[in-house]
Amino acid sequence: MIHSYICRFSMRSAGTNLQFAKRCSDVSAFREILSKSHNVMVLTGAGISAESHVPTFRGSGGLWRDFSAQNLATPGAFRSDPGLVWEFYHYRREFVRTKQPNAGHFALAYAEKQYTECGRSFRVITQNIDGLHTKAGSHNVLEIHGNLYKTRCLECNDVRENRDSPICPALLGRGSPKVELQEYKPIPASQLPRCQNMVGEKPCGSLLRPHVVWFGENLDPDILSQVDEIMSNTDVCLVVGTSAVVYPAASFAPSLARRGVPVAEINIEVTPSTDSLQSVSYLNLFTMCICGFPGIILSTMFYIYV
Numbered sequence: 001m002i003h004s005y006i007c008r009f010s011m012r013s014a015g016t017n018l019q020f021a022k023r024c025s026d027v028s029a030f031r032e033i034l035s036k037s038h039n040v041m042v043l044t045g046a047g048i049s050a051e052s053h054v055p056t057f058r059g060s061g062g063l064w065r066d067f068s069a070q071n072l073a074t075p076g077a078f079r080s081d082p083g084l085v086w087e088f089y090h091y092r093r094e095f096v097r098t099k100q101p102n103a104g105h106f107a108l109a110y111a112e113k114q115y116t117e118c119g120r121s122f123r124v125i126t127q128n129i130d131g132l133h134t135k136a137g138s139h140n141v142l143e144i145h146g147n148l149y150k151t152r153c154l155e156c157n158d159v160r161e162n163r164d165s166p167i168c169p170a171l172l173g174r175g176s177p178k179v180e181l182q183e184y185k186p187i188p189a190s191q192l193p194r195c196q197n198m199v200g201e202k203p204c205g206s207l208l209r210p211h212v213v214w215f216g217e218n219l220d221p222d223i224l225s226q227v228d229e230i231m232s233n234t235d236v237c238l239v240v241g242t243s244a245v246v247y248p249a250a251s252f253a254p255s256l257a258r259r260g261v262p263v264a265e266i267n268i269e270v271t272p273s274t275d276s277l278q279s280v281s282y283l284n285l286f287t288m289c290i291c292g293f294p295g296i297i298l299s300t301m302f303y304i305y306v
Contacts, residue, residue, distance in 0.1 A: 045242025083187030103295030
């Protein structure tokens with residue numbers, strides 16, 4: 001089955017660029033590089049969770065009550081109607097709660113274990129907020145866009161995990177994507193999740209928000225510092241399940257490729273990331289794009305050969 005997937009390579013040999021297409025049996029060339037690596041970085045996006053049937057809520061097929069994520073995942077939407085935004089995230093929390101990691105998640109968790117036991121580093125940087133990497137057993141995961149099951153206080157900035165179902169009584173039975181606009185009843189802000197962080201002798205009590213990066217927000221500087229530290233030591237990079245069009249994540253792999261770090265992109269189809277990597281491939285000893293299901297490709301890459 002693996003032979004049905006097409007790989008696009010760009011390699012430099014004796015000063016000459018060679019571009020050709022081969023079948024995925026030639027992924028063994030990249031496995032050879034992986035076997036000699038000491039610091040692997042994996043950047044993942046929504047595509048790796050697609051095989052777990054986790055929706056992205058983008059485009060006409062991914063709407064919630066006629067809203068896309070771009071409509072609700074914004075600071076402005078939360079200021080305007082925090083109850084509606086919390087209903088959206090309550091729905092997502094409950095939906096993702098029923099989902100399980102797939103072969104791709106498990107392959108990366110397995111690879112991390114193998115690398116760690118050999119004294120090597122294997123780090124996952126994910127744009128996903130579903131927590132499925134951790135659920136699969138990965139420990140070295142940097143969630144640059146946050147996590148569905150974490151909250152942040154608007155007042156004291158306290159961040160903590162919260163897996164309560166529902167996260168507050170007012171959200172019980174709420175969040176259905178089928179509710180019509182005329183049937184919608186706003187939830188009073190006083191009934192929404194509140195901060196339990198102790199300030200002096202009593203809880204802060206301020207309104208909580210999902211601890212995720214919304215459209216129009218910048219990544220936490222501390223997160224970016226961690227990314228920089230990981231990238232400074234990376235000697236092999238995988239880009240999995242992401243079109244890498246959202247910055248700053250879109251710059252990670254091309255930046256490594258320019259430095260001569262081998263990069264493999266694994267996606268269901270050619271993406272803008274493919275073009276970005278090909279544009280810098282003349283600087284790189286090895287860049288590769290593999291089109292196929294991430295779960296199958298990653299299982300082949302790691303289970304047998306790590």
